[in-house]
């Protein structure tokens with residue numbers, strides 16, 4: 330189904346023209362982003378061979394409740410390192426282009442699997458944080474976002490209210506997606522007429538199922554990614570390249 334016709338000489342990225350045409354008539358656009366959109370902000374993706382966050386570990390060894398139960402200090406060390414990267418990162422032209430796209434179409438639902446908050450910092454509003462936010466702490470006892478106790482010292486971070494262990498407020502393997510995020514994302518995928526999957530390997534469910542749901546409901550589905558993914562063969566248009574360059578170019582082709 331992917332758009333694999335040879336490109337006409339006039340356009341080096343024919344997929345991008347098709348996406349721009351679809352967007353120009355869209356009533357409701359739903360966008361799903363993954364780690365690739367933040368790669369150009371200096372935040373490593375998860376599964377890229379050389380720079381991926383899991384280069385030396387299997388995902389379950391770090392991003393699972395079992396890993397945290399077994400060795401919370403080890404898991405915290407990984408998250409503290411990533412928090413520092415996120416704090417120093419700036420949104421890139423891809424994040425800014427999506428914030429601008431929301432102003433140019435009648436309705437846009439933005440679902441991100443990323444935990445870095447860069448879409449919000451670029452000016453996107455109503456962002457659905459499907460896998461949580463790395464900069465928040467959650468109390469494992471009360472299961473609510475919590476402040477840190479002030480007398481933690483070198484120990485593991487503790488909840489200021491009940492003294493329980495804190496963990497990052499993110500969704501690990503085997504854990505449920507926050508209900509509000511799940512419902513809003515499902516609604517966006519089911520109602521949209523254009524769905525864009527940007528910078529995600531489309532390997533992790535239920536996020537990866539949103540594109541298929543959108544297509545099943547009749548939406549035009551496009552993928553923007555620097556490499557082929559599991560999803561590529563099931564979309565109407567594929568645009569290959571870095572989202573930080575392609576998304577601003579898409580806006581230029583879309584016009585005011």
Ligand code: BJW
Nearest residue numbers: 363364365374375376442503528529530533534555571572
């Ligand atoms: C560029 C680029 C550039 C690079 N420009 N592109 C159905 C089938 C099979 C399995 C399952 C299923 N349903 C559920 C499961 C199990 C599991 C799962 O999906 N496993 C698969 C691995 C097989 N899913 C879950 O466990 C989920 N929970 C769940 O289903 O709960 C059920 C339940 C219900 C009720 C009660 C209890 C339970 C939870 C999944 C949680 C995922 N968590 C993580 C960690 C978040 C916290 C943290 O950040 O530490 O989320 S894992 C990690 O993967 C992270 C990401 O959000 C997620 C997706 O990764 P993403 O974003 O796609 O990144 P990459 O690195 O994989 O890809 C980057 C892409 O960018 C590449 O394609 C590059 O080419 C591209 N790229 N630079 C454009 N410049």
